[in-house]
Amino acid sequence: MPHTSPTGTPSKYASVLRPGLFAGEVHIVTGGGSGIGRCVAHELAALGATVILTGRTQEKLDKVAAEIREDGGQADTFAFDIRDEDQVKAAVAQMVEKHGRIHGLVNNAGGQFPSPLQMISKRGFDAVVTNNLTGGFLMAREVFNQSFQKHGGGAIVNMTADMWNGMPGMGHSGAARAGMANLTKTAAFEWSVANVRVNAVAPGWIASSGMDSYGPAMAGIINQLKHNVPMRRMGLEAEVSSVICFLLSPGAAFMTGITVAIDGGAPLNSPIFPLADHAPSTTYEGFHRAVLPKALQGD
Known part of the structure; x- marks a missing residue:
C-alpha cells in the first residue's frame, strides 16, 4: 500500500538510499509509463536525478512525468519505439542535445504474452525478442556511442527475468x-x-500493472503464484527499483557484468523437500504511489 500523509495525500518516495544521491545526474528509464519503470523513475527523481521517461505512448509518459513533478522531481519525456533503430538514434541524439551528459540507462521496456511454444508464430516470437532484447541493445549502444564514451562513462541496468529453469508458457520471453x-x-x-x-536484474513474480495485460484467463494462475515462492508472497515494484537504483549508484562501483535475482527464492523450490506453509515475509513498500494490479485486488 502507498504511504500517505496525515492529510491523506501521497507522501514522497521512501527510498532506502541517501537523499540527493543522484543530484545533478540524468537517467533514462525505458518503459517508464507504467509498472516497474514508473516506480524506478519515481525513485530516481526522488533521489535528485532528472529522469527521462521513454515509451511508445506519450499520454502514459506525460501522466508519470506529472506525478514526478507534483512530488517535486524533474522529468522529461520522449515517445518513440525502441525496436526501431532510426528512432532510437534520433531520440538519444535529442536527449543528449537537450540534457547533456547521460549518467544512467535503465533498459526496462519490454513485454510478452503467455503461450506454449507450439502455438507461437514466428511473428510473435520475433516481436517478443525484439521487445525484450534487440530494443535494449539498441538503446545501450546509442547511449554508449553518443554519451558514455564521450563523457567519462556511466551505468546501465538491463531487465531480464526469472528464466533460470526455462520459462514454460513464455518461451519466447525466456529466450530473450x-x-x-x-x-x-x-x-x-x-x-x-x-x-x-x-548489470542486470532478474525479477520474479512482481505485483505490477504488467500482470493486467495477460487478461482475465490468467487471473486465477496469478493469484496462486505466491504459493510457489518460499517467502510466500509476490514482490513489490519498490523491491525491484531499490536494487536497480543501487546498481546505478557509486555504491556498486565495483560491480559489473552480473544479474541480480529478485524473486523471493522461487527457483529454489524443490518437490523433494516441500516447505511447510508459513506467514509471508515482510515487505518493503517504498513507493508512495504504488497501485495493486487488478489481477490481485481482493486477493
Whole structure:
C-alpha cells in the first residue's frame, strides 16, 4: 500500500538510499509509463536525478512525468519505439542535445504474452525478442556511442527475468531474457575501457500493472503464484527499483557484468523437500504511489 500523509495525500518516495544521491545526474528509464519503470523513475527523481521517461505512448509518459513533478522531481519525456533503430538514434541524439551528459540507462521496456511454444508464430516470437532484447541493445549502444564514451562513462541496468529453469508458457520471453543476461556480460567487458558498468536484474513474480495485460484467463494462475515462492508472497515494484537504483549508484562501483535475482527464492523450490506453509515475509513498500494490479485486488 502507498504511504500517505496525515492529510491523506501521497507522501514522497521512501527510498532506502541517501537523499540527493543522484543530484545533478540524468537517467533514462525505458518503459517508464507504467509498472516497474514508473516506480524506478519515481525513485530516481526522488533521489535528485532528472529522469527521462521513454515509451511508445506519450499520454502514459506525460501522466508519470506529472506525478514526478507534483512530488517535486524533474522529468522529461520522449515517445518513440525502441525496436526501431532510426528512432532510437534520433531520440538519444535529442536527449543528449537537450540534457547533456547521460549518467544512467535503465533498459526496462519490454513485454510478452503467455503461450506454449507450439502455438507461437514466428511473428510473435520475433516481436517478443525484439521487445525484450534487440530494443535494449539498441538503446545501450546509442547511449554508449553518443554519451558514455564521450563523457567519462556511466551505468546501465538491463531487465531480464526469472528464466533460470526455462520459462514454460513464455518461451519466447525466456529466450530473450537469457540473451539479455549474456549481452550484459559482453557489454560489461567491452565497455569497461570507457568506465561503463553494465548489470542486470532478474525479477520474479512482481505485483505490477504488467500482470493486467495477460487478461482475465490468467487471473486465477496469478493469484496462486505466491504459493510457489518460499517467502510466500509476490514482490513489490519498490523491491525491484531499490536494487536497480543501487546498481546505478557509486555504491556498486565495483560491480559489473552480473544479474541480480529478485524473486523471493522461487527457483529454489524443490518437490523433494516441500516447505511447510508459513506467514509471508515482510515487505518493503517504498513507493508512495504504488497501485495493486487488478489481477490481485481482493486477493
